[in-house]
Amino acid sequence: MSDTPRMPARIRMGTIWLEGCSGCHMSFLDMDERLIDLADKIEIVFSPYVDAKAIPDNVDVFLVEGGIGSDHDMEVIREIRRKTRVLVAFGDCAVTANVPSMRNGLDVGAVLRYGYEETGQPIQPQIPTQGIPALLPQVLPVHEVVPVDVYMPGCPPSADLIHFVVGEVLEGRLPGRGVRARFG
Ligand code: SF4
Incomplete structure (x- = not known):
């Protein structure tokens, strides 16, 4: 048996x-050198930063x-909610729908026609449908589809705010909620 002390389990983050x-x-990423400290405490299990293909089970944060x-977003956020303990609405688009919601007053078909046929590639203008x-x-903001545990506003949230929120969650605190999250 090795005398090497067991490392504490890292928080599984997506x-x-x-x-x-x-x-x-x-x-x-603007957290810069603070990411090195976080790397000891967090395992990134799904993210654009890593090459995971499927959302894993048992994600802590x-x-x-x-x-x-889109209907794909709807499917994905429901899967994330089912598999996640603490879901953070990360930035104003998640919190309020923000910039993407600028199309909300418009007809979807008109938006697609404008983007792909009227102002898109002039060679063969067409609205893509396959896949x-x-x-x-x-x-919609995330909370209108699934329950959200922590709201992190900002467009984008500053690196300092992200560091604070992630640090609080790692300590088992949910900022703004006054309750504790238990991992492991
Ligand atoms: S930076 Fe702003 S516009 Fe871009 S995803 Fe974040 S909140 Fe939305």
Whole structure:
């Protein structure tokens, strides 16, 4: 038997961007050298940062960037909710639908025609249909589809705010909720 002390289990974290611009994920990377400390405490199990293909079971914390704007987003966010203990609405698009919701007052068909036929590639203008998720009539904030545990506003949230929120969650505290999360 080895005398090497067992390392404490790391928190299993996922991140995803749905209908967002990836700016919140860029801000996460702006934590710079603080990421090195976090790497000892977090295992990234699903994220654009890693090459995971499927959302795993038993995720402790999921940072969700972006609003819910398509039937694919709807399916994914429900799967994330089923598999996640603490779901964080990560940035204003997740919290309020923000920028993507600018299309909410418009007809979806008109938006697609404008984007792909009227102002898209002039050679063969057409609306793609094969393998493309259908857009919802309106882009929704995450909490209108599934329960959210922590709201992290900002467009994007600053690296300092992300560091604070992730640090609190790692300590078992849910900022703004006054309750504790238990992992493991
Ligand atoms: S909140 Fe801002 S930075 Fe984040 S995905 Fe939306 S538009 Fe991009």
